[in-house]
Amino acid sequence: MDVEIREVTAEEWPEYVRAEHIPFGVQLGDAEMKYQSQRFGHWNGLAAFEEGRIVGTAGDWDMRLTVPGGSDVHAPGVTAVGVLPTHRRQGLLTALMRRQLDDFRGRGEPVATLLAAESVIYGRFGYGWATTSAAAELDRVHGVFREDTAAGARFELLDKAEAAKVLPDVFEGARRLQAGQVTRPDGWWEQFLRDPEWARDEGGSELFHVVCRMGDDVGFACYRLKENWDDNIPQYRLFVNQAMGTSPPVRAALWQYLLGVDLVATVRFENLPVEEPVRWMLRDPRRLRTRTVSDFLWVRLVDVARALEGRRYRIADRLVLDVVDAFLPENEARYELDAGPDGAGCRRTNGPPDLRLSVAELGSAYLGGVSLTSLAGAGRVEELTPGALARADLVFGADVPPWCSTDF
Template sequence: MTVDVRVLDPADFDEWYTAVERVFGGVPEDPELESFWDTVIDRKRCLAAYEGARIVGTTQTFALSVEVPGGGFVPTGAISAVGVAATHRRRGILRSLMRAQLDAVREEGLPLAVLTASEPGIYGRFGFGLATQQLALEIDSSRVRVEVPEGGDEVTLRYVPVAEAASVCEEVYGRAAGTRAGRFLRAPGWERHPLLDPAGSRDGASPAQCVLASRGGEVVGYVRFHTKPVWDAAGPKGIVTLRDIGADDPAVYGALWRFLCGIDLTSTVKAGNRPVDDPLLHLVSDVRRCGARVRDGMYVRPVDVGAALASRTYSAPVDVVFEVSDAFCGWNAGRWRLSGDTKGAVCSRTTDAADVALSVRELGAAYLGGPSLGSLAAAGQVREVREGALREASVAFTTPVAPWLPHGF
């Protein structure tokens, strides 16, 4: 039978959701999580691959705004729930879903599409480049000390119930806007995301706990975490698992990490998603005992090259003509002149000679300031046409701190 990709019929949402669950392992979603996703998923933004009346493929977007270099937020199509039934593999359904999805993002006027990948080898052929990475840590807190910057001893800490502390934690999160590309502006409903705490996801650990950091009577940071009691013949070897942490300044950040690494009856602190340049790496006494491991984070795709490049600022003056290839979204292909600096940028089509040649995938990878165009050129993925242009562009695109996606979607 013919497979037709179209906007989901709202009456089919339960079947669509079941299809998503099946693709990602077949285990029904925890009721708490299901309730959250039911709230934030817009049925009008869901697409389905129909074979007759059956749903055999899924995708959808969240309308979110992602922070870009310079501190601005760009409206973005955050793609998720992409899957094809195992019975219908290798029939071009994924390609049809991505075709319809990117067309929809373009029609909506969004310059960017982003996603996180269950398998990193899938989405490069659709023009998505790896733009952020995440650092996982497993700290031997029995042997690692945290050196707290000056002022840390003036910070006071107190336990507060997670729900009670939610609003002040959101205030701390909001004050960090403009400091690191890759973060999302909280859309309505998403303030619930950091509070989700399904028991089945804890691996035997405690419900989420929250500690607030204060100075001069004002909340200046927070940390949310779990603790898991572990014992062996030698005594306690409990595990602390970080959920998220926010701090207004380095002293507060150091004080919160010192607290995590000093909780009684524990000897390990785990953190699954931190920026690759986390300041903690400079505060620990022995980085080798922190079990640092890097993996992929968010993939970025310019849907409108001109609008995307004009929506961020640049660390140094740049005036470069890019020759962009885009096999999947041909409207982006051609030459684009980017002129910009720390105050803003313009990007428009041009007939001028190219300075740098690359595909939209590499442009997406470099867009948030993470992988440099120079490093991509060293991998043979970017080509310098005018001598000196690659260095100019590479310096302009990079940022003082690495981009980072703090949570999934």
């Protein structure tokens, strides 16, 4: 098979969009094709061409990733990955990933991120599961708080046009405070707020957008309702697509709002941090039934030294990491990390290593959400200096576990 991997042009974009959807079982209709065809430039598109036809796709959004310590690093968000069913398991994804990572290195990117359709796919390319999300449900009758946390909160429902003006800034304020969050380019917001009918759960309403202000704190939620009048009893379901804010109290106020919507029997949160403090504000916390706990953001260290220098660390210590990177061998080296709460230095060294691990495990630990001790328990990290694992967990760990709420 003679395949060429290259960026797509504006003329090729409609074919790229069509090809990108097929592996997900979606055939775009005329109206949707028309809309999607106008999105050239929203993200960088890369494709595999066979005899001039697109048979595989990938792409990346221009994003930044919030890292522990309050800063962020440039981190392209990999998207639109798919290979036509006619061409699967012939190495096309591998070729796309290789080209994309070469491009990222050429562009000087320290880190890349993605969301995986299946958790089996990306470890081989050096990506590691870095943030975890939970979906949970609460029957509204049990949504009682230990104390009223919504006192002083002001809520405002926004229509689409208002949401487009207000939500990006509110999000930006909240995402800066939460490691694991990525920035949302304008094209992302446009697609999200568009909320086409085909993308809603069958019978689900359009998204409602509510913003909550409490003193200096601000947050927002986006949710939809699904009607149910069985037996003439109102028992709607309310699906929370987004709920975030700059502090636990403002998030608690938003939860109280969501749990207060009349006619609703059950509220389902689609994406919560596993350790959301608001859980502990409920009078009967077990009633918040966690339905799934799953990987969300995957992190790939494209340039190990620059990535490690990009974040801050919980305590000061020096560790030598022997990093294996089979997919990007130019990354493979021993790195001396001089870590601390005010920043870090990282350089290649020949010194004796404390830990040996692959770049995927380092990607998992990068945001502080996965413990190296757990990975060592799974045989995925080797401790070469006694006590180094415990020290590394203290260094890399995060006070607030990382969380990402952006689907891309």
